[in-house]
Amino acid sequence: MAYQPPVRDYTFLLRDVLDIEKHANLPGFADASMDVVEQILDGAAAFTSEVLAPLNSVGDKQGCKWSPDNTVKTPDGFKAAYDQMVEAGWLGLSSDPAWGGQGLPRVLSLAYNEMSSSANMAFSMYPGLTHGASEAINYGASEELKQRYLPKMVAGTWTGTMNLTEPQCGTDLGMLRTKAVPQADGTYRITGQKIWISGGEHDLAENIVHLVLARIEGAPAGVKGISLFIVPKFLPKDDGTPGERNSLVCAGLEEKMGIHGNATCVMAYDDAKGWLVGEENAGLKIMFVMMNEARLGVGLQGVAQGEAAYQAAAAFAKDRIQGRSLTGPKNPDGPADPIIVHPDVRRMLLDSKAVIEGGRAFLFWTALHGDLAHSHPDEAVRQKAQDYMGLMTPVLKGYLTDKGFKACVDGMQVHGGSGFTEHFPASQYLRDCRIALIYEGTNGVQALDLVGRKLAANGGRAVMSFFAEIDGFLAENEGNAQLKPYLDGLAGVKAQLQEATFWLMQNGLSNPDNAGAASTDYMHLFGLTGLSYMWALMAKTAQAKIDGGDADPFYAGKLTTGRYFLERILPDAGAHLTKLKAGSDAIMSPPVESF
Template sequence: MPSYKAPVEEVLFLLRDVFDIERRGDLPGFAEATPDLIEAILSEAAKLCEDAVQPLNQLGDRVGCTRHPDGRVETPQGFKDAYRAFVAGGWLGLSAPPEFGGQGLPFTLATIVNEFASSANMAFAMYPGLSQGALAAILTHGSESQKKIFAPKLISGAWSGTMNLTESHCGTDLGMLKTKAVPSADGSYEIFGQKIFISAGEHDLAENIIHLVLARIEGAPAGVKGISLFVAPKFLIEADGSLGARNKVACGSIERKMGIHGNSTCVMNYDGAKAWLVGEPNKGLNAMFVMMNEARLGVAIQGLAVSEVAYQNAASYAKDRLQGRSLAGPKYPEKPADPIIVHPDVRRNLMTIRAFNEAARALILWTALESDVAHRTADAAERQAATDHLALLTPVLKGVLTDVGFDNTVKAQQVFGGHGYISEWGMEQFVRDARIAMIYEGANGVQALDLVGRKLARDGGRAIMSFFTTVRSFIKENDAEPELKPYLAGVRQGADHLEQATLWFMQNAMAKPDQAGAGSYDYMHLLGLVALGFMWARIAKAALAARANEPARAAPMEAKLLIGKYFMERIMPETGAHLARITAGSDTLMAMPAEQF
């Protein structure tokens, strides 16, 4: 049976040594987040995820969710108790506004808890995760009345949330949706239509489920310009806040799927469900993007989270499993064979995963901190820079971290050999669970198109230019430090490749859009590699300082420096391959007639 230990010390190192979270004490919520409180929060979250959530992961995968003939959905045994513990601890409201019952602490802390929960049990973590996304959309675009009705209940966990976008004929192209909203005399609407792939669409964890639904008001313009966002509760809400009659929305079936069996992925049927407009008519996609961007960062975290738990189990197995002898001679002559950790190829898999995990966690925390700045600072320039960071890196985080996270679960499975293919060890579940993260909340190819087609050119390329400035400035400021040179050299070369690729798009993609499409996926991964490499340079700087100033931390810091050096030697050179593929253009890719495929 697999195990999991939340990387609390690793997160504390990043918050304190790499990002110096205490310097953000000027932001609302940060002054309250003292070092002692942060450590206590992370320790308690770790305990909950390790003890209450992780043990249910394999059970949830084996049993899945059950739909009853009346449309009710029952989650796997133990999920209700774990959910009660989760909401009783106030974890859903960790960073939510205090005026609605939240604790108002940094979003960064909620991001860390999300990672711990997703590593422990990805399917379970989706239930509270979707509620947090629905809360964000309502707080941003809902009326004052809607905020008052829905926010406290979502924050407490008494009610949960969903997002209803996809229909059987439209996923990415939401302009094709057919779900319609018919106005009622009382100002509400009746929703008619069917949505598919709705995560947590029906379950028994919360007393009410708040569905955020994209639909087209009768007579609205065609395409995305005619889409509106509605809130449709499972149970209608009386004037006094109590629950009333069952709304006309029901789970028609549970999707049979590859992984995340413990989460109820539903077909939802709307047969005149009573709903209320959120935001302005025909502006629903903008409102839903608040939830989608939250979800995309959450999915990026899933990529890291499953990679982390897969690594932990593979590393433990590699130190115990005896097979063969070291090529350099027996390392454990008293044993019948050496542990497989002595073999270079096993180490290649493990070090590749770990090198990604540590940099990916840093990149997520950097972005989460920028999100806190964007939403909490009073400084307009700071807010703009943080918003640019989020716009540029959200598609990169979603695409790169889920692609590589899935690859890493396969590498971890490989360490187990044949046992990795057997269910009881849990590795094949990690592979299956991780696979969906590359697809939902916008398939990764779409993330790449969004990055190259929209984010690069926005505001005259301000966001990517700011990124280059940040990276180049760090290199210049630290170039004289001899022990940092191996890390800075790799980042410098990667940044050079990224600048060349950006210039190539500027020169070739405007007149021929297929050039951008053909190179977008490689560009996303190229930018992701440079961002991860930059994180390793910052980690290395902090590790060198900690090693010099705190002898008790010398051993773990030395390990970090070795892993970072491995990243620069073995992974960072891939930026050159991405650049070569980008500059190959689209001619060969687009030349073959469709009928020849």
């Protein structure tokens, strides 16, 4: 069975759980009544499942082809699909209307992005990075640069990239060497080599806008001397159309385990013409606008690949007959039962389903805070929302890609031997998803960002605010007997996260290695807390629907999946707490030679 966008889950989240219509006073939300939202979701579902999904396997098998003339050919069908996407305006769903966007809430574009990524992750990275690059330009560039680039990028007729990594530096950008030489006309000449540049070259759009980190001659060493430049493939003419070819080329493509349909380029800049974005030596801050957007997007990819892998596994488990139920035949007229009768097969499916649905809610809830941070009139609301965005971004990226990958691994396992063959989609989902744990900062880097930066920011304001919100929810619902298992689970894991947070405060400052050693377990404990809160919110909403007489089995399904989460996933929280409280001795004491 081909990928089916989970539109029902989107409407549940947007209408029932998050109730986006109550924000109708905010810019963009006024135009996002639920009937409009449902139309958009249906249109997005049709486009992604009918146009993008059939190209997913084509992209995997053909890959991108580099030619010695430094051009790159994307897989068959990608160009036509890209044109359709541009034509329909999917790229600008939540972009600023000043640049041609539709200005709808970001939480809505999240739904589109998930569908697009489930249907075809490699394809979706081209518009995904374009959107991130346009956000960075919108945040940091001069009005003139915005005017020149943003309308093209929001429409998608030009794409964007982010150029950070060089062979000697990835995580540690202080070692970056690409240089920028100021010119008399105010532009710069950029020279250097960048690697792993997604969409660095392709045949989808008429121009490619590279955002490049480089060091202006004479700049301070380390991260304080890094500036950001726009370096377009074709220099825009005065009329805005692409003109002269800039002196930069794609020198080759990486061979990699997955996302074959996306061109991962080695980029060589040789005195290429570039324009400074923002101030000199202040490039990292602007690039981090793009990076943070990208990190949320990668967390979404984890959920998206997990969803697609889950759907394929569930369809296989309903179709494949093999063996009999442990409690007697369920398909007595057939030669065997479908394997979905087996508890261990269901365990794998529900492990995926519970994390995907909880993770999707966590992403949507956070993205709604992104909208509030952007446009809510009350400064206190904006600040809290901004705090949450900062705090949750590493959790969503790290935890949800770890769990999305697990869903892909389990999805293959449900298939048995068929899953290991390339005739079924399980292998591609697993291979594509694997990069999400690595790029835009490895999950270990996310965990360090969480414990080393995000927790401590503003005296711990963000996490305290999150704890207070959970306490408020628990108090508000105290005595609700139907919700009791969810409230107990949430109260328990919140207490564990709080204990871990205090442990970090006491032990991480005196010995930073304790914080480093605890970081990944802490991130997972945080993820479990976030999902427990989401499952409590969803259960409350579903229960209210049932109590109100709504017979849609969707709501009963939410309650059983939530129960599975409490019984079979949440118990990991205690193990994470025990592990992180063990400290760093056993980790740091072995000498390097012993590895």
